[in-house]
Amino acid sequence: MAHVVIVGGGPAGLSAGLFTAKNGLETTVFDTDETWMHKAHLFNYLGIESEDGSQFMEDAREQVDEYGVDRRQDEQVTGVEGDGDGFRVTTDEDEYDAEYVVFATGTNRDLAEDLGCETTDEGPIDVDVDMETSVDDAYAVGATARAEKWQAIISAGDGGAAALDILSKEKGERFHDFDVPADAE
Numbered sequence: 538m539a540h541v542v543i544v545g546g547g548p549a550g551l552s553a554g555l556f557t558a559k560n561g562l563e564t565t566v567f568d569t570d571e572t573w574m575h576k577a578h579l580f581n582y583l584g585i586e587s588e589d590g591s592q593f594m595e596d597a598r599e600q601v602d603e604y605g606v607d608r609r610q611d612e613q614v615t616g617v618e619g620d621g622d623g624f625r626v627t628t629d630e631d632e633y634d635a636e637y638v639v640f641a642t643g644t645n646r647d648l649a650e651d652l653g654c655e656t657t658d659e660g661p662i663d664v665d666v667d668m669e670t671s672v673d674d675a676y677a678v679g680a681t682a683r684a685e686k687w688q689a690i691i692s693a694g695d696g697g698a699a700a701l702d703i704l705s706k707e708k709g710e711r712f713h714d715f716d717v718p719a720d721a722e
């Protein structure tokens with residue numbers, strides 16, 4: 538099973554993790570809990586009338602945990618290197634191998650740049666419409682890949698798009714994460 542490592546557990550990273558774990562990929566999220574959501578109150582997230590940003594994070598973490606995301610809270614990623622057949626991810630505690638890496642590190646883009654991901658003239662990591670960077674199988678989402686227009690719902694959408702691209706590669710065809718009412722019974 539492919540291992541997806543997600544660096545950053547804000548709305549962008551957790552959304553990516555929700556999609557990949559829900560659909561059977563081994564998923565690890567590293568997060569140091571400096572998400573801007575702790576400063577926010579949401580009135581502009583469709584489907585949520587009014588919610589404190591920290592409460593949103595608590596709910597989101599619970600949701601991804603239920604789908605089996607290996608969420609390593611307070612473990613900091615210190616480096617990501619290509620190892621020819623994927624990535625070697627180093628943290629302040631250990632080393633991990635991954636077939637895919639998703640950078641969801643907010644406005645700190647150092648790790649992605651160190652890996653060799655190209656940036657746009659404005660500074661963010663350059664991505665295609667599936668949020669893939671110039672390095673194959675490395676993705677950047679949310680504030681890592683956007684100049685300013687990075688509200689929570691947009692960041693969460695980016696994470697979903699990256700995850701669907703990873704899932705499509707793994708399954709060898711365009712993958713749709715569609716559920717129907719009967720799935721909830």
Ligand SMILES: Cc1cc2nc3c(=O)[nH]c(=O)nc-3n(C[C@H](O)[C@H](O)[C@H](O)COP(=O)(O)OP(=O)(O)OC[C@H]3O[C@@H](n4cnc5c(N)ncnc54)[C@H](O)[C@@H]3O)c2cc1C
Pocket residue numbers: 544545546547548549550567568569570571572573574575576577578579580581582612613614615641642643644645648678679680681687688689690692
């Ligand atoms: C004052 C304020 C008010 C806001 N109000 C709103 C609002 O009303 N509505 C709205 O939609 N948005 C609002 N936002 C913006 C919103 O918070 C961001 O759009 C959103 O948090 C971006 O999500 P993200 O996942 O891209 O990045 P972030 O939420 O910033 O998450 C990045 C995560 O990556 C982690 N990380 C970074 N580097 C590493 C590493 N090396 N190893 C491990 N973890 C790492 C960080 O600790 C952090 O938890 C507001 C922001 C601020 C500052």
